[in-house]
Amino acid sequence: MSSLAVSRLAVEDSGPLPSASVTEAVAALARKELAPLAAAIDAGEVYPAELMRRLGELGAWSTHVPKDGVADLRAAIQSIGAIGEVCGATAFMAWCQNTLVWYAANSGNRKLVERLADDFATGKVLGGTGLSNPMKSFFGIEKLKLKGRKVEGGYVVRGVLPWVSNLGPDHFFGTIFEREDEPGSLVMFLADCADPSITLQPCKPFLAMDGTGTYGVQFRDVFVPDDLILADPAGPFVKKIRAGFILLQAGMALGLIKDCINIMDEVERPLGHVNRYLPQQPVHFRDLAAELEAETMALAQDPFNTEEAYWRKVIDLRLRAGDASVAAAHAAMLHCGARGYLKSHRAQRRLREAYFVAIVTPATKQLRKMLADA
Numbered sequence: 001m002s003s004l005a006v007s008r009l010a011v012e013d014s015g016p017l018p019s020a021s022v023t024e025a026v027a028a029l030a031r032k033e034l035a036p037l038a039a040a041i042d043a044g045e046v047y048p049a050e051l052m053r054r055l056g057e058l059g060a061w062s063t064h065v066p067k068d069g070v071a072d073l074r075a076a077i078q079s080i081g082a083i084g085e086v087c088g089a090t091a092f093m094a095w096c097q098n099t100l101v102w103y104a105a106n107s108g109n110r111k112l113v114e115r116l117a118d119d120f121a122t123g124k125v126l127g128g129t130g131l132s133n134p135m136k137s138f139f140g141i142e143k144l145k146l147k148g149r150k151v152e153g154g155y156v157v158r159g160v161l162p163w164v165s166n167l168g169p170d171h172f173f174g175t176i177f178e179r180e181d182e183p184g185s186l187v188m189f190l191a192d193c194a195d196p197s198i199t200l201q202p203c204k205p206f207l208a209m210d211g212t213g214t215y216g217v218q219f220r221d222v223f224v225p226d227d228l229i230l231a232d233p234a235g236p237f238v239k240k241i242r243a244g245f246i247l248l249q250a251g252m253a254l255g256l257i258k259d260c261i262n263i264m265d266e267v268e269r270p271l272g273h274v275n276r277y278l279p280q281q282p283v284h285f286r287d288l289a290a291e292l293e294a295e296t297m298a299l300a301q302d303p304f305n306t307e308e309a310y311w312r313k314v315i316d317l318r319l320r321a322g323d324a325s326v327a328a329a330h331a332a333m334l335h336c337g338a339r340g341y342l343k344s345h346r347a348q349r350r351l352r353e354a355y356f357v358a359i360v361t362p363a364t365k366q367l368r369k370m371l372a373d374a
């Protein structure tokens, strides 16, 4: 059974997929226009802003916007998966954009929503999320890096975030500071990269993800007006958006695993006579992908669920998705042999991308800590 057939089965199991036509249009654009760019994005030669905007015009960033207090992340995850089947870096940028949309769409700040939510959801304005450091701080791993103090009409924020992706001079991202004037109080806001007091510093080259518009971001006493506050206090808002934040990442894993299965299938004819001695076969990853996808689709229909048992399932799924990504990319390398060891072959790109799925916040070690502490 093809991976696509597995994907349809899993979706049918948990009810009809909303916005399925969006996912199909995204998959078609990814195959036609993203595939030729994937190597250049991987090499850091291209940041595909134009393509990200076009995906937005197709509806890729808007299917998960809540309606009447109800949100369904299935089509957004499937779309990230369709992009990830072609390019892991762009799937990550898709997650960044979808997360930015998720923050704005869930904010109770009417002025912010009116000014920016639609522009994010249509891809007119691009951006991402700087929540790695806060997510780590909530679970006792590191201290908050941004500090803010109340002033007339807003806050003044200072500090440095080491990595924020899908950025450029006219982009926005959501992040959190701790109040210096009220220690322990957290505020979530949108940073406007066009602000002259914000500096985007290029990062040293990465193992992968170099075309993702990733920068170190310096805040030098940045005035953040009330209009850009996502939530004050941040705590209850973070509880609301956290499952969506994590579940959307499953799309990166599902797309990558499916392409690793494709890679293994592609070498079946010339190398199957010896590859069959390898312990992990495409059939194992088809089963694993179908299982992860079915669980993801079920959880994605209910992202505002507040039960602890639901949250634990989300963390556990995310952990297994990272492990499965690395395992599938490792198996694809072994199946390909010397073919996959060529720099021009995508098997080695998949391996590098897979490690990113496992280390992006919440990283494997953080997820294990969260499960151990729960």
Ligand SMILES: Cc1cc2nc3c(=O)[nH]c(=O)nc-3n(C[C@H](O)[C@H](O)[C@H](O)COP(=O)(O)OP(=O)(O)OC[C@H]3O[C@@H](n4cnc5c(N)ncnc54)[C@H](O)[C@@H]3O)c2cc1C
Residues within 6 Å of the ligand: 096, 128, 129, 130, 131, 132, 133, 136, 142, 162, 163, 164, 165, 166, 206, 208, 209, 214, 359, 360, 361, 362, 363, 366
């Ligand atoms: C390519 C790329 C893109 C990313 N994009 C985003 C994003 O869009 N938004 C976001 O919030 N996070 C982003 N991150 C951060 C990411 O989500 C993880 O937080 C990061 O990979 C480390 O997570 P960890 O839990 O393994 O922490 P660890 O690596 O164990 O620890 C992280 C801490 O170690 C220190 N540290 C690690 N490496 C260095 C270094 N080279 N120099 C100085 N200090 C260092 C820093 O204090 C850092 O906070 C990105 C990271 C990478 C590599």
